[in-house]
Amino acid sequence: MAPGPPDERTPDAAQWSTTVTPAVAALTTLCASTALAGVIEGLRWLGYAGIAIIVVAAVGMGLRSIRTPTLAVGLAQLVSLLLLVVALFTDEGILGVLPGPDAIAALGEVLGRSVEAVRVGVPPVDASAPVLCLVVIAIGLVAVLVDTLAVAAGAPAACGLVLLCVYAVPASLADDLLPWWSFVLGALSFTGLLAVDGAHRHQLWRNRPSIPAGGRGLGSPVAVVSGALALGLVAGVAVTGIGTVGGLPGAGGTGNGAGGLALKPFTSLRGMLDQGSNVELFRVRGLGNENRYLRAMTLPRFEPTGGWIAADTLSDAIPANGPLPAGLGDRGSGSVTRIEIEPVGSNDLWAPVYGIPRRMADLPQDMYYDQSGGMVYSRTTRKLDQYVEDADLSQPSVEDLRASGTDYDGLDPVYRDAEGISPRVAELAETLTRGKATAYDRAMALLQYFDRSNGFEYRTQTAASSDEAALTDFLFDSKVGFCEQYASAMAVLARAAGLPSRVAIGYTAGFASGDYRSITTQDAHAWVEVFFPNNGWVLFDPTPLSDGRGYQPPYAADPSAGGATTTAPEEQVPTGSAENAPTTTGEQAPAATDEAAPGQGATTTGFALPWQVWVALALVAVCAALSVLASRTRARAARLPAAAAAAAGALALFFLLSALSWFLGALLVLAVLLAVPLAVRGWQRREHREALTHQDPSAASAAWQELLAESWDRGSEVPPSDTVRTAARRLVKAHSLDEQGQTALRTVVTSVERSWYGGQSPDPHLTTAFDEVVRGLRRTAPLDWRSRLWPRSVVRPPRKPRQDPPQD
Numbered sequence: 001m002a003p004g005p006p007d008e009r010t011p012d013a014a015q016w017s018t019t020v021t022p023a024v025a026a027l028t029t030l031c032a033s034t035a036l037a038g039v040i041e042g043l044r045w046l047g048y049a050g051i052a053i054i055v056v057a058a059v060g061m062g063l064r065s066i067r068t069p070t071l072a073v074g075l076a077q078l079v080s081l082l083l084l085v086v087a088l089f090t091d092e093g094i095l096g097v098l099p100g101p102d103a104i105a106a107l108g109e110v111l112g113r114s115v116e117a118v119r120v121g122v123p124p125v126d127a128s129a130p131v132l133c134l135v136v137i138a139i140g141l142v143a144v145l146v147d148t149l150a151v152a153a154g155a156p157a158a159c160g161l162v163l164l165c166v167y168a169v170p171a172s173l174a175d176d177l178l179p180w181w182s183f184v185l186g187a188l189s190f191t192g193l194l195a196v197d198g199a200h201r202h203q204l205w206r207n208r209p210s211i212p213a214g215g216r217g218l219g220s221p222v223a224v225v226s227g228a229l230a231l232g233l234v235a236g237v238a239v240t241g242i243g244t245v246g247g248l249p250g251a252g253g254t255g256n257g258a259g260g261l262a263l264k265p266f267t268s269l270r271g272m273l274d275q276g277s278n279v280e281l282f283r284v285r286g287l288g289n290e291n292r293y294l295r296a297m298t299l300p301r302f303e304p305t306g307g308w309i310a311a312d313t314l315s316d317a318i319p320a321n322g323p324l325p326a327g328l329g330d331r332g333s334g335s336v337t338r339i340e341i342e343p344v345g346s347n348d349l350w351a352p353v354y355g356i357p358r359r360m361a362d363l364p365q366d367m368y369y370d371q372s373g374g375m376v377y378s379r380t381t382r383k384l385d386q387y388v389e390d391a392d393l394s395q396p397s398v399e400d401l402r403a404s405g406t407d408y409d410g411l412d413p414v415y416r417d418a419e420g421i422s423p424r425v426a427e428l429a430e431t432l433t434r435g436k437a438t439a440y441d442r443a444m445a446l447l448q449y450f451d452r453s454n455g456f457e458y459r460t461q462t463a464a465s466s467d468e469a470a471l472t473d474f475l476f477d478s479k480v481g482f483c484e485q486y487a488s489a490m491a492v493l494a495r496a497a498g499l500p501s502r503v504a505i506g507y508t509a510g511f512a513s514g515d516y517r518s519i520t521t522q523d524a525h526a527w528v529e530v531f532f533p534n535n536g537w538v539l540f541d542p543t544p545l546s547d548g549r550g551y552q553p554p555y556a557a558d559p560s561a562g563g564a565t566t567t568a569p570e571e572q573v574p575t576g577s578a579e580n581a582p583t584t585t586g587e588q589a590p591a592a593t594d595e596a597a598p599g600q601g602a603t604t605t606g607f608a609l610p611w612q613v614w615v616a617l618a619l620v621a622v623c624a625a626l627s628v629l630a631s632r633t634r635a636r637a638a639r640l641p642a643a644a645a646a647a648a649g650a651l652a653l654f655f656l657l658s659a660l661s662w663f664l665g666a667l668l669v670l671a672v673l674l675a676v677p678l679a680v681r682g683w684q685r686r687e688h689r690e691a692l693t694h695q696d697p698s699a700a701s702a703a704w705q706e707l708l709a710e711s712w713d714r715g716s717e718v719p720p721s722d723t724v725r726t727a728a729r730r731l732v733k734a735h736s737l738d739e740q741g742q743t744a745l746r747t748v749v750t751s752v753e754r755s756w757y758g759g760q761s762p763d764p765h766l767t768t769a770f771d772e773v774v775r776g777l778r779r780t781a782p783l784d785w786r787s788r789l790w791p792r793s794v795v796r797p798p799r800k801p802r803q804d805p806p807q808d
Helices: 011-038 044-065 070-089 101-120 129-152 156-173 180-206 221-239 265-274 398-402 423-433 439-449 468-476 483-496 611-631 639-660 662-693 699-713 724-735 739-758 766-780 785-789
Strands: 280-285 294-299 301-303 307-309 336-343 348-350 356-361 367-370 375-382 387-392 501-507 511-513 516-520 524-532 536-540
Touching (some): 011 156, 011 180, 044 070, 044 129, 044 662, 070 101, 070 129, 307 483, 423 468, 423 483, 439 483, 468 483, 483 501, 483 524, 611 639, 662 699, 662 785, 699 739, 739 766
Antiparallel strands (some): 280 336, 280 516, 301 307, 348 375, 356 387, 524 536
């Protein structure tokens, strides 16, 4: 038999495109979204992604069931996604969900913070409200695209490219490998989507009732597309190079020189300080009670539009292993301390050092010492094994610094370059250092300016910028910032005052833990180094530290120099393991309320599922069990478990939505109530169709009853007094039934009359004729959306027509 046109599909085959395929497409999207586990902490975000996917799939399935145009379905899915985002991440929505001007403004603020979280975050980032908002929007858009491709376009194979992008993004952001199970879930679900589509096409065009096993061999569509996906993943492993060290499972942990802190050092610094969790980076032994800073890199160049940046090139003339030469101004006479540094969670270009490194050991052979910057670095990002530094930790005295003079011959001019510094900043530097005879006194005057008594306040929730405009605002107006702003501003003032300066980035001393000090991401810090002839680079830290991790050298805290310590009076040196360390930054606890996830207080330290989610999970399990039972039961006996499964699924969705917002739960209840007539009408159609399929004695009556209901749904009621033939003529005239439909209707009328008046068994051609009449009605008198959603035969049942033979 030649296949019919697409609009003449049987109801069973058409059901694939409205239920099975979109459900499997949604599951495939959810499985692909698990790739985000490599860049977002915990699993809370997965629930939000699941809600977005469910909303998109549900809207698509509902609208397609009433034959809504494809474009309208896509637009409705996007609108529903917008309503969901407004309900979840703003409090200004009209009725809690409609996007008014205030809601759009609030959503814009959340998206702004989400972009900043992506820009500065160090994976895995905390599942804060901005990150969750970005997840919902991104995965929701992917769900719309996958649903459109798989269902409307009938091209699920094309979804593979979209889903591959879902893996590529976290792979390009994460330093660690993505979880292997995410790839397994993605591959299995995508293969399932291809298999379902193959079964759908086979059943639709070949008219075979059973689901085929699929093609076997290299030429089958599933094998071809799966092979293409595998090749794409292999290529991704080999050529992933999006500017980071991320990779796919099986890729090495190395990258190129563009990774790590080399491009945007302050970006990585902000990311570590803003990270919700506390990841241990280093364990240091041999430092004793010294609260020294661990220097990773220095920034010698200031650009008005970009702030402090790294040097253009680094010297590779000095191998890092072995004795290291003394730098400019270094007397080389201090005592040496042997320090063991064990990287635990650090994966970067730098081997951080303390003080002045005299000798390094146990480093890879391709690491170098940049004498000008005081940095040990590699051209490839890696996780180092434990290495040893012989460090000179001696400190100059106030007298030494005052006697240093200002002879900067031999120093790289980049450290004195004050070009681009605004006149206002230069004037401030001149005012602060006026009357100070020595370079040391000028440096101390600048340091003292950042004291809290001058109105400066520490806070991490500030604009993420250290360019000229931001520093001017920090110095004169807001006076609110964290170590990036403090160090950048003092270094600029030092340049304006004629002092060679640079910004150093590294870590504070961390916490004592047994025989070592534990340094974590919360210890990330920036400070200022000023050059003094005969003393080299000297540390000044203008940032107020509040928990004892800060370090002020004796020369910077000398009262005779007029310098004030910036350490909080309530400082306390904590001890304990890194796991017990505070989860706020080592400088000062940030205002966490801005980053708290919806429904989660700022002091929440763990992930706890609401009780509604547990109830929803239990109902999902019940729904799955009932679905399996219904699939293994004969058609008519399966009605009760199928209905119970649908009810359990609806309740599960209700509890899941109510866990996020009571308003979403209320909307679901309203939507279910509005969809009751549609569901009842669908149940009636299935009942009538089953009677025909099983050739029941009541098959003719069921067919006639369904045709009368279809006529009334289209606005034409058949009076109870009409005979079958009169009613048929009325139906043809009211709905302009075409020739094909009229011919099939004659067969139905004949079968009904024989069944009613002759007591004969149903005509074997009755089912085919009935289906053709229904298709004819859909061709010549299609239902509008209101008639589909609220069918007249359910909302306003007609007077009881004759559906059975007259009784004697």
